[in-house]
Amino acid sequence: MPIEKIAFPGHDGQTLAARLDRPPGRPRAYALFTHCFTCSKDLAAVRRIAAALADSGIAVLRFDFTGLGHSQGEFANTSFTTNVADLVCAADHMRATLEAPAILIGHSLGGAATIAAAGRIPEAKAVVTIGAPSEPAHVTHNLGASLETIEREGSARVSLAGRDFTITRDFVEDVREASLRAALADLRKALLVLHAPRDETVGIENASAIFLAAKHPKSFVTLDDADHLLTRAEDAEYAASVIAAWSSRYLPPLPPEKTAAGHEGVVRVSEDSPLGLLQHVSVDGRYPLIADEPRALGGSELGPTPYQYLSVALGACTAMTLRMYARRKKLALESVVVDVGHDKVHAADSADAEAGSHRRADRFVRRLRLTGDLTPAERARLVEIADMCPVHRTLEHASVIETVEEREDE
Known part of the structure; x- marks a missing residue:
């Protein structure tokens, strides 16, 4: 099946919801994708990148942190530390039921959590951050004037991306105490930093700090004029293509599967979004392609018809x-x-x-x-x-x- 529903216990036993994007054939490797602050596994960019990586032969598990998306628990009781713990729980579940992730991918604060958790996932060979802050405390910039209320009264309702969340003093203190410097210095995994110079949520200086703090092998690729959430389909497609190409150096080759005589493999076509006509195409998990239609017909002209x-x-x-x-x-x-x-x-x-x-x-x-x-x-x-x-x-x-x-x- 293209996408499987998965559930596993998080750091405090609450059930966390996940989706597994599988390639048509046997996966070359498994990746674990961690979403951004207050977002979910179903963010458009997360779905698009996961689908594109699946088309390239990499199975991707994306999950919701405790209290977000379809996962159980109270968001107000979570912190950066619990996010890291949830991420490790996801890797443990993959190790027990599928295969331990060889690639760790984190978007925004999820990228910071991925760096912090990487040392506890020994099988991971490569780490990818997308628009990640160099320090978790950067997320407090999103709290605006509510930060003073949180520090004074212990909590406050904060509107983030059109939704209200309860942010506590414990959360603020936790992100302030967390640091990525030691984790980056001792990462011992290949690192790819993806960041947009015009990112207005997490400035490009954060990518520079992450890159300089890490040891080789490390790479930096600009996302040009993409926004922080990679809302445009072409930006998510580009990020996925870079991740697939870059990570292949650190993955073992996948031997071709035997097919029945006269059978040329399975061509998988999966839509990018119900709002458009863009399609992801692969053959037995290889040769990632896209198909589309002209704008006049409701498409976005990103690929052949x-x-x-x-x-x-x-x-x-x-x-x-x-x-x-x-x-x-x-x-x-x-x-x-x-x-x-x-x-x-x-x-x-x-x-x-x-x-x-x-x-x-x-x-x-x-x-x-x-x-x-x-x-x-x-x-x-x-x-x-x-x-x-x-x-x-x-x-x-x-x-x-x-x-x-x-x-x-x-």
């Missing part, structure tokens, strides 16, 4: 078929370029249309550019061979498509 992918299949199969034929016949074919266009035409314009029909048919126009010392007869034969490519034949003839619903609770 489904019909363009059909054209890709036809063009690629044609080029491969011609190359294999040329090798077998020892032809002097130096290079092959295939341009494929697609449109809709009235069926009456196609060769197999019935007279007077008004239905529309799909037309693929394929143009070949063949270079090499080829005779006219060889060129003519290569054009004939192009029509024999398997995808060409599939498009020309009817296919059998079976649709089966898989329920999340099955």
Whole structure:
């Protein structure tokens, strides 16, 4: 299943809610994703990054801290220390039921908690922070004028991102006492710092402090003009692609799984958000791709359209078929370029249309550019061979498509 519901006990025994984004095939590794202050595992950026990493072969567990999202408990009774403890509980649960996380990812204050907890998760090889503060006490900047009330009266209701939370004096004192300097100096894991220079919530100077305090191997990648929550889909996509590429250096290679004869693996397509048309695409957990539609049709134009992918299949199969034929016949074919266009035409314009029909048919126009010392007869034969490519034949003839619903609770 693409996403599994998971529950496990947190630091005080309360049940914490989690989601596991799985790749279609066997995971290359597992990652643990920790959300930002007062956010949840279902924040758009968290969902997008987890889905994209799953498409690259990395299974991602994302969970809600105690008192947030779908997790039990009272947020007012939590602190930075309890967040770190919840994170360790999540890693313990993964170790016992799945596999210990090899990658730890934390967003904002979740990034600080990830650094603090990393030493207690020995299997983790890599740590990623996204817009993280260099010290947990930075979060008190979000409390504004309420901070004085909290210190004087012991607690206060604070509005954060349009929601009200009770923040206590214990929470404030805890984040002030917490420090990441020792944890960073003794991290002993690869570190990737992702931060946006224009982040107005956690300034870029925090990324510099984290980077300088850590020892190598360490990397820093800017998120350009992204906002703190990575609300734009393209910013989350970029962050995920960087994490996937960077972390691959620290992960063992995944041997290809054997598939049944004639079976080419599972192509998984999962939507990014019900608000748009962007789709995440992978084949057996590898080759992460995206598909989209033009803005005029409600998409965001971040990737090829489904019909363009059909054209890709036809063009690629044609080029491969011609190359294999040329090798077998020892032809002097130096290079092959295939341009494929697609449109809709009235069926009456196609060769197999019935007279007077008004239905529309799909037309693929394929143009070949063949270079090499080829005779006219060889060129003519290569054009004939192009029509024999398997995808060409599939498009020309009817296919059998079976649709089966898989329920999340099955």
